[in-house]
Amino acid sequence: MTNSKSEAKAPAKQKMTTWEKNQLFWGWLFIIPTMLGLIILNLYPIVDTIYQSMCKTGDFGKGNIFVGFENFSRMFGDSEVWQALLNTIKYAIIEVPFSICFALVLAVLLNRKMVGRSAYRAIFFLPMIVAPAAVAMVWRWLYNSQFGLLNNLFGLKVEWISNPKIAWISIAIIGVWSILGYNIVLFISGLQEIPHDYYEAADIDGASGVQAFFNITIPLLSPTIFFVLITRVIGALQVFDLIYMVMDQSNKALPKVESLVYLFYRESFDFGDKGYGSTIVVLLLIVILIVTVFQMIGQKKWVHYE
Amino acid sequence: MKKRLISALLVSAMCLSLTACGGSGGSSDGGSSDGGGSSSGALRVAIWDNNQQPGIQEICDLFTEETGIDVQVEVKEWDSYWTLLEAGASGGDMPDVFWMHANNSQIYMNNDMLLKLDDYIDKSDKIDMDKYLPQVTALYTYDGSYYAIPKDYDTIALWYNKTMFDDAGLEYPNENWTWDDLYDTALKLTDKDAKKYGYALNVTNDQDSYWNIIYSKGGYVLSDDHKSSGYDDPKTLEAMDFVGKLLSDVCPPASVMAETQTDVLFQSGTVAMITQGSWMVPAFKQNEYTAENCDVAMIPYDKETGVRASICNGLGWAAAASTKRADDCWKLIEWLGSEEMQIKQAELGVTMSAYEGTSDAWASNTDLFNLAAHLDMAEESKVDGVENKVVEYPFTYNAVKWTSQCQKDLVAAWDDPSLMEEKCKEFAGTMNDIIASESK
Structure with a gap:
């Protein structure tokens, strides 16, 4: 089957040897499960979402009517969407740099030989294995302005999640806290790739620890940093669960915190308007594509591949 | 040649087992009931109120004792309940029996997502729609047909x-x-x-x-x-x-x-x-x-x-139109709506029952509070x-x-x-x- 297909595609080619045929057959066989998964679970939904964004969708997915760019023109006039885009970007601006910087410093510290290293690593990684909903519930209580631990412990009267001016920062702090462990693990594995000779040489030349960090660690770790940056930016732009779990619908700070995915969820599942919801995620998709393209271009300036 | 034959066999066996896994997974999700027999898996029941779960579970256990049909009660939080039900309705994988609410009943009835109960009610000797609070019955009647049996009412x-x-x-x-x-x-x-x-x-x-x-x-x-x-x-x-x-x-x-x-x-x-x-x-x-x-x-x-x-408002017990075990679903709904179980529900203090003459049973479920305040209303x-x-x-x-x-x-x-x-x-x-x- 596979052979005849490939022959039809490339008739000009010489007849393949048995070895080549074997290669082709087994090659396809091994990637087909993954490809099927990708097509069914990722590619098809993406295409369908883009199609739905141009539809007035019917209830229960029945009777979609193609309306062209009607949803998009509605979205361009919807100030809430732009506010949500701004909120999403603000969230990412806090979450990404802080989670990377803290994780980097902590990873360097945790990479040294010290007592209780594994214990510390486990502690920092712990938030990663807790369900996001549980994390959000715990923080919701910590932040509670009346009964919350934060306010009671420090005698404050701060409305952490109800004051529109600070609520988005409070949410971003949860984001940083919960992703820290994941970044640390990646950085530690990156650090262990760096040959120790460089540090010894630097030590002999009289470089301080800080100098070594900036001149050896960061450049040599830059591929890992770049990977973390790309994935974290995408992850941060897709923030949803924290906001959904921590903020009540009647929270007055919600308009200043709600993200694009939050809006998508509300439109699609609360209001049952899948078409408009899809339009909002298509916008998010475009934003993520643009940001990622710029990052790929920018990496040439600062990422050192050995 | 022999080697290749063996490996081909192995691969095809693997593929078969994979599809077999997928197949069985799918059917257990889809109600696990292709046979339609009463012993093939549990009926899936979905509700949204944790406080009512113990009482509902007790009533369902009695049903299992009586009929031998297993019932699995799942509690979802209000918001996710509707998200899941809607997703299930779109994808053809709803719970078998579930609660309906006035907020949503119209759209579900209108789109033929709920099992029409008219014929079952006609044949049943346990269910008489006149016995339920008319305000609740009205919520689940569409085009003269009944789509849910009233469960309770609230004030x-x-x-x-x-x-x-x-x-x-x-x-x-x-x-x-x-x-x-x-x-x-x-x-x-x-x-x-x-x-x-x-x-x-x-x-x-x-x-x-x-x-x-x-x-x-x-x-x-x-x-x-x-x-x-x-x-x-x-x-x-x-x-x-x-x-x-x-x-x-x-x-x-x-x-x-x-x-x-x-x-x-x-x-x-x-x-x-x-x-x-x-x-x-x-x-x-x-x-x-x-x-x-x-x-x-x-x-x-x-x-x-x-x-x-x-x-x-009052909730109703409804079944999915897409269920493969419509008769079993009806048996359960009939059970839940029967006078006996409506009284049981009130006695257990789950909620006020929609069946007429059950208010005394509810009022006496606790003497901590003056429950007449709810009933008199x-x-x-x-x-x-x-x-x-x-x-x-x-x-x-x-x-x-x-x-x-x-x-x-x-x-x-x-x-x-x-x-x-x-x-x-x-x-x-x-x-x-x-x-x-x-x-x-």
Whole structure:
């Protein structure tokens, strides 16, 4: 089957040897499960979402009517969407740099030989294995302005999640806290790739620890940093669960915190308007594509591949 | 050659086992019942109220004993319940038997998502639709057909904290209270510095809070033909103005109520009074604090109109139209709707049952609270110039859409009640647009 297909595609080619045929057959066989998964679970939904964004969708997915760019023109006039885009970007601006910087410093510290290293690593990684909903519930209580631990412990009267001016920062702090462990693990594995000779040489030349960090660690770790940056930016732009779990619908700070995915969820599942919801995620998709393209271009300036 | 044959065999065996896994996984998700026999897996039942779970489970266990059909009760939180049910309806994988709510029943019935029960009811000797509260039956009747068997009904009453009243030396609320009495007393109980408040209004649940005030003061939420909004009606605006007064003078700040649910504030002794639905009785019964310190009185009436209003809603037991075990589903629904089990549900204190003549059973499920306050409300009567008005839950084709929109649009008004009139009028327009754009 596979052979005849490939022959039809490339008739000009010489007849393949048995070895080549074997290669082709087994090659396809091994990637087909993954490809099927990708097509069914990722590619098809993406295409369908883009199609739905141009539809007035019917209830229960029945009777979609193609309306062209009607949803998009509605979205361009919807100030809430732009506010949500701004909120999403603000969230990412806090979450990404802080989670990377803290994780980097902590990873360097945790990479040294010290007592209780594994214990510390486990502690920092712990938030990663807790369900996001549980994390959000715990923080919701910590932040509670009346009964919350934060306010009671420090005698404050701060409305952490109800004051529109600070609520988005409070949410971003949860984001940083919960992703820290994941970044640390990646950085530690990156650090262990760096040959120790460089540090010894630097030590002999009289470089301080800080100098070594900036001149050896960061450049040599830059591929890992770049990977973390790309994935974290995408992850941060897709923030949803924290906001959904921590903020009540009647929270007055919600308009200043709600993200694009939050809006998508509300439109699609609360209001049952899948078409408009899809339009909002298509916008998010475009934003993520643009940001990622710029990052790929920018990496040439600062990422050192050995 | 031999080697290759073996490897090919191995691969095909692997592929087969993979598809076999997928196949069996799919069928167990899809109701696990291709055989249709009573012993092939459990019926999936979905509900959204944790407080009612033990009672419902008990009734379902009795069903299993009687018929041998296993039942698995799953509890989902209100929001995710509807998300999952909708996703299940779109993807053809709904639970077999589940609760329906007036907010959503129209859209589900309209799209043939629910099993039509007419033939089953005709044949059944246990179910007689005339025996149920007509307000509830009406919610699940569409085009003259029945799509759910009424499970319960609910009324709203005024819950209060006896200890806080005693401490302030005030008389407990009673059935002669007007809304002004509530306001005056709540004002005396409010000490904002000590973080004690007279009243809390659950703004995220229209049914147990401000809707009752609107109808009591002569306003309306939705016109009788279910076509236009009443949020800009002068009487409604008057009522909402009173709601604003309550919010600014005797309630915790809106942000506090957004962070901590009002029933939690009540259960922790922070607020002295809340209006709550009868479905909260199991929760208040279980909570040691409320069991000891709290009681319930009838919801106040309005002095001018003489109307005491309570929104009355009721849930129904429905089955998925797509279920493969329609007969088993009906057996369960019939069981849940039968007089015997409706009485059982009331006795267990799960909720007030929709079946007629079950109120005594419910009233005696606990002597901690004066449950007559909830029951008396359901009787439309006029005593001493005060008219009890049971208001059918306002619904349209897709009521979720405008009730959710309302929660979103009025947030500014909860926070700053001086914006109440403006926001309500604005919302009335939005609501009319939404209703007009509803698919049907």
